[in-house]
Amino acid sequence: MESIPTKEEMLQALEERHGKELQSKFNNASVAICGLGGLGSNIAIVLARAGVGKLYLFDFDKVDLSNLNRQQYSVSQLGMYKTDALKENLHQIAPYVNVVTHTVRITENNIKELFDETDIICEAFDRPEEKAMLVNGITENFADKYLVAGSGMAGISSANSIKTRKIAKHFYLCGDETSDVSDGIGLVASRVMVCAAHQAHMVLRIIAEEFEV
Amino acid sequence: MVKINGNDCDVSGMTISEYLATTDYDPKIIAVECNEEIVPKAKYDETVIQNGDVIEVVSFVGGG
Numbered sequence: 001m002e003s004i005p006t007k008e009e010m011l012q013a014l015e016e017r018h019g020k021e022l023q024s025k026f027n028n029a030s031v032a033i034c035g036l037g038g039l040g041s042n043i044a045i046v047l048a049r050a051g052v053g054k055l056y057l058f059d060f061d062k063v064d065l066s067n068l069n070r071q072q073y074s075v076s077q078l079g080m081y082k083t084d085a086l087k088e089n090l091h092q093i094a095p096y097v098n099v100v101t102h103t104v105r106i107t108e109n110n111i112k113e114l115f116d117e118t119d120i121i122c123e124a125f126d127r128p129e130e131k132a133m134l135v136n137g138i139t140e141n142f143a144d145k146y147l148v149a150g151s152g153m154a155g156i157s158s159a160n161s162i163k164t165r166k167i168a169k170h171f172y173l174c175g176d177e178t179s180d181v182s183d184g185i186g187l188v189a190s191r192v193m194v195c196a197a198h199q200a201h202m203v204l205r206i207i208a209e210e211f212e213v
Numbered sequence: 214m215v216k217i218n219g220n221d222c223d224v225s226g227m228t229i230s231e232y233l234a235t236t237d238y239d240p241k242i243i244a245v246e247c248n249e250e251i252v253p254k255a256k257y258d259e260t261v262i263q264n265g266d267v268i269e270v271v272s273f274v275g276g277g
Contacts, residue, residue, distance in 0.1 A: 129241050
């Protein structure tokens with residue numbers, strides 16, 4: 001096995017793929033990911049691969065067997081906090097990404113304290129009540145920050161129904177906006193990953209100062 | 214006339230809270246956007262819908 005590349009070698013490889021100017025924007029960006037399930041774990045991996053400099057990971061939960069159909073963890077990580085497990089996985093892919101973990105449940109009460117240091121926030125929760133709480137809380141407390149949320153990626157319907165929409169100046173919504181996991185239609189990795197990719201791609205576009213969808 | 218989720222609605226003069234009370238939306242799972250700004254939940258009672266406003270109610274669904 002080859003030894004782990006140096007920071008400079010990693011950067012050079014990224015610059016060859018993305019160009020120096022874009023890579024510099026990615027390197028200097030910081031992104032918060034709220035919820036590390038099917039959406040959040042996939043979003044984090046995309047952003048780490050792109051060379052985003054700093055990722056803030058938020059989740060209170062542990063890796064469960066029922067997560068492995070769509071979330072980026074392995075059987076050896078069952079029972080670990082998702083924050084710790086994902087940090088480990090991200091460092092396997094991108095050893096120099098700065099990962100800050102918060103093993104907490106985000107609520108209306110602590111939301112004001114958690115997002116001072118980041119410009120872009122991804123909503124990647126599971127429950128609609130928490131999605132709404134985060135979207136309303138972020139827009140009320142941090143009007144200048146960009147928020148990219150996900151809603152509607154359950155079931156086996158066409159992947160083509162998943163879209164990104166710009167709802168407000170700093171608020172984007174990805175998903176089909178209708179398929180609800182509470183209808184018993186399940187969640188499959190491919191469709192969840194399509195939605196996560198929409199979210200991650202919008203984040204990269206915002207970092208690249210391309211603000212339209 | 215007011216546009217709500219793409220439909221013309223005759224609701225100018227109502228507050229956001231009054232309008233929502235006429236609908237089936239669950240207030241716990243929505244965000245309300247008016248003219249490209251999200252309306253803070255605390256302001257639903259005092260925000261009066263004006264003629265010409267373009268409003269969208271986003272109702273979140275589960276899964277992630």
